[in-house]
Amino acid sequence: MTVKVSLTVNGKPASAEIEERTLLVNFIRDTLRLTGTHVGCDTAQCGACTIHMNGRAVKSCNMLAMQAEGAELVTIEGIAKADGTLHPMQEAFRQHHGLQCGFCTPGMVMSAIDLVKNFPDPSEELIREQLDGNLCRCTGYHNIVKAIKAASQTMRS
Amino acid sequence: MYSFDYQKAKSVADAAKVLAKDGDAKLLAGGQSLIAAMKLRLAHPSEVIDLGTIKELSGIKADSKAVAIGAMTRHAEVASSAAVKKAIPALASLAAGIGDRMVRNMGTIGGSLANNDPAADYPAAVLALGATVVTNKRKIAADEFFKGMYETALQKGEIITSVSFPVPKRAAYMKFKNPASRYAIVGVFVADSGTGVRVAVTGAGPSVFRVAAMEKALAAKFAPESVASIAVPEKGLNTDLHAKADYRAHLITVMARRAVEAAMK
Amino acid sequence: MATPYIGASIKRKEDYRFLTGAGNYTDDVALPRQTHAHFVRSPHAHAKIKSIRKDKALKAPGVVAIFTGDDLAGAKVNGLPCGWLITDVNGQPMKEPPHPCLAQGKARYVGDHVAIVIAESYQQARDAAELVKVEYEELPAVVRAGDARKEGAPAVHDIAPDNTCYVWGLGDKAAVDKAFAGAAHVTTLEFLNNRLIPNAIEPRAANASYSRADDSYTLYVASQNPHVERLLMTAFVLGLPEHKVRVVAPDVGGGFGSKIYLYAEDVVCTWASKQINRPVKWTADRSESFVSDAHGRDHVTKAELALDREGRFLAMRVTTTANMGAYLSTFASCIPTILYATLLAGQYTTPVIYAEVTAVFTNTAPVDAYRGAGRPEATYVVERLVETAAREMKMSPAEIRRRNFIKTFPYQTPVALLYDTGNYEATLAEALRIADVAGFQGRKADAARRGKLRGLGYSCYIEACGIAPSNVAGALGARAGLFEAGEVRVHPTGKVTVFTGSHSHGQGHETTFGQVVADRLGIPMEDIEIVHGDTGKILFGMGTYGSRSIAVGGTAIVKAADKIVAKGKKIAAHLMEAAEADIEFKDGAFVVRGTDKKKAFAEVSLAAYVPHNYPLDKLEPGLNENAFYDPANFTFPAGSHICEIEVDPDTGTVSIVNFTAVDDFGKIINPMIVEGQVHGGLTQGIGQALTEGCHYDKESGQLVTGSYLDYCMPRADDVPAFKVGTKETPCTHNPLGVKGCGEAGAIGAPAAVMNALTDALGVRDIEMPATPQRIWRACQESKMKKAA
């Protein structure tokens, strides 16, 4: 059987007939072909699939697309400006070499934006603690922490 | 994930009706446990009833005596609620330590309690604070609610609507996290209600439990040293790759002592 | 000249696409008429496959095809090859049991691939996979290296009844035994080097398609070396014409070794795409990655160090049993031998060394190279021994190392390697300074007042990067070349496309290689594009592993660029009517020496493609050069790590309060990228020491640590902010003076952490990963000892 899901993604309405068991991340990747949101695990721990739903970071691999019915979603494709200018968090990751293979990066950036929204002036310790839902195998986190700290400053000003 | 039928519940009564009809139907709250299990094909409901759109199930009401939390209230809302922070700061900080930020934005207190994962955090708070679990059918006292590993007093068709926590004089929760999953290997919630002390332990056994010896000692004197040398027998405690029963037993004492210290601050 | 790019922390070219979600990883590729595959895997560690029934599954919705081992055997698909032949102590070749792409007759580990189910959607493939009825007869299993050769252990393969793949030795055993007999002091340690699961965050994936129109295949695959993948697959397994197969490794989300190998899934999807004449895509679930990616490490070792009264090393004797898993993965056999025993001299002048390595089969996933591959294990042996010896002899760990450092180069070790250059005292001195070792006792006392235990540990590692040269490696058993290829294509407008056989899956080659070429050709980096990962575009390549990219791949590019300059000089000489010998290439222009006559790079390239005024009688038009580079020797990065940790004895939790790494990578092209590589390596090394341990149940052979719920990946709060520094002694045998930096962190860190931990606890050894539980137990034991 199928159900109809309608929601807003990166400011644009989207709707489709999908199988009930479609995970939100598969709807985003396979139906909408927004492949920036990644899947790195099947136990909801790596955070590669992190997006924003109604302004809050969620793991899109651990919910049904139907749970996002009517919601406003923002994915990694939706945070830079229309002219391509990077969001301050993206820019900070670039400046501080907060990414290597790039696979964890979309989820990391989406989680980091949410982190700074919740903790506008985070200490290094708090950033590390609040990154416990995101795994990165490449960077050793050092530069990710630096990037988030720096972005928290630009995002405040 | 196996296929299933899906519907959004319009009301608690509506959800109860479906549950009554279909024995293999399952309620969906935040999905952080249920969807996770379904993805691994460990759960196979015939029908999923989404509670997500029932407004009256979420929200926090607090006064000087009690904090009532709607079943669909997300962990993040409890963690950041000014009312909870004021009335029962230990509860807010417990919620802030569940899973990670993304999980907290979806996971709910009702789902956590209904699931009764042996390593979950909320059960410790519910039991130590002597909270009342309110369902569409009745009110269940904490001491009656947790029945065993993933087992509760909930009957078929019963839906948690809210949880009511009496405000204690002081309380604290100390969690020793599993290094991999970050669930509790041992979590100890100590609550001094003014008329008595309750100590609830999660993570260590098949289900949350109280430690009478510690409660007695703390009732006599609420101080860290009162529990520091009380050993909990390791018999019946969980053993896994991360912690054998003797280590868990030891951690209960350490976490209890630290919880008392924190409660006194 | 404009500021050189080499040495500058240029921001990465690849970042914009990754940061905006525009990367293109294998699973992002969706082809027309795509089908999806799911593999039926063995739930048993060891079992006879009595029958496979697929009739019910074939009728399930959306199913396109199901293939089993019988189908592959019928189609004469071979097994997976091993790329390195080890010859044992008796001159016999290692045992090479067949490694079928889909199990034939037996399943030999949990996760062994038994059948492929192909359907219209992934979920349908998974649904149907449950309907494939495999009848197993369970057999007893052996999972631990130490148990494999025990009396009565079940044989994993008939051709190796004692589960022994080989017993191999290196060094002068008689001389070593003699030195031990006369030693003033002997330090002995026995330990395990824990098995790890690589866990690149992008799971393995393959998407294969076949075109009847021209009888060709295209395979998108998460691979570190697409050409090697193609060569092995076409020449050894499928018997396909190599030129009809294109392998594309697009953006790849980390590898760490685990994506070097030719895997069964890649082969089966490619083969199946022709059978069904539709593209077949498979992406591993993380649970599948856990059971089916090649794992790393897994050694059982006894190590002894003989010293004289002054703490000078006289000899070292090492006996290791290495777990190969159920089958030989692509490079499995050379890891605990060629890449391990040869590193046992470390940074020291130990005059004689003997190592004996026994490789065994067990009912576990294949084990192969994982970041560091052999070298972390060697460093662990050497540095744990050295630190323990210092403690036993009451010497400072820094002093005992200084006393034994190699100080003159080149240096021939007793275990085959010839170190070209290094300065070990300099990296150690700098590490001691940065780590403020002088202030440690004060910090320790302060921690003690808080009821905490502090410890300090060192690790002075050496690494050998870029296995070479090919002929020597060949004599040692390598079945492949170890060179690299590069091509520099100058377009008419002077813009440049560089094709490299190296592959980037996080290393940032598009940036680093761009810097190298920009400096070499004197043009802006914006004018250069680096292309990698596509056999359809790149002439050849050996790929990226073993920290070889800059030293080998980078050099190939330099050589190609130098050919461009050489040809450019000829063209410029013609254009300016000067003698070729008088042309100088400077700042991106061809200049007639001693004059102000010059031709810009783009003028020369234009002339090459519009050869109107051109020496056509002597010179071909065009400006495109390629080069192959086969290094004369390994490169030898080395460094000093110092770890300071604090233990909470009440709970056994440990926190790394300081981690200092001072490395000598030779010349550094992009310090920002190099530092990033160090951070990542350190975190994996710390992971090995403290959090990560692959655990198979001894009886059932089930993988207990089969998800992130049980396999503990280091998170941001498990590691500190790192303090890193560098010292440069340029490599002497490549034009860039580079050595490589990709694995150093993972090589040095485990020993540093474990030395710090044993220092804090006052114990000789503790098993990795030193989890809170293990540390707590160690604390209990030492408490009991003190009380007794």
Ligand SMILES: Cc1cc2nc3c(=O)[nH]c(=O)nc-3n(C[C@H](O)[C@H](O)[C@H](O)COP(=O)(O)OP(=O)(O)OC[C@H]3O[C@@H](n4cnc5c(N)ncnc54)[C@H](O)[C@@H]3O)c2cc1C
């Ligand atoms: C990565 C990760 C880490 C986590 N870490 C922790 C942790 O550290 N500590 C911890 O405590 N938990 C942890 N969790 C679990 C998390 O807290 C879940 O949110 C919680 O266990 C279930 O809540 P839910 O709202 O998601 O429920 P769901 O998953 O939607 O439902 C769980 C079960 O409860 C039933 N149910 C839901 N609502 C009701 C209701 N109102 N009445 C009756 N039955 C109901 C459902 O039918 C289902 O059987 C983690 C989860 C993840 C994915």
Ligand code: FES
């Ligand atoms: S893919 Fe969602 S948490 Fe790993």
Ligand code: FES
């Ligand atoms: S950059 Fe590769 S996983 Fe984070």
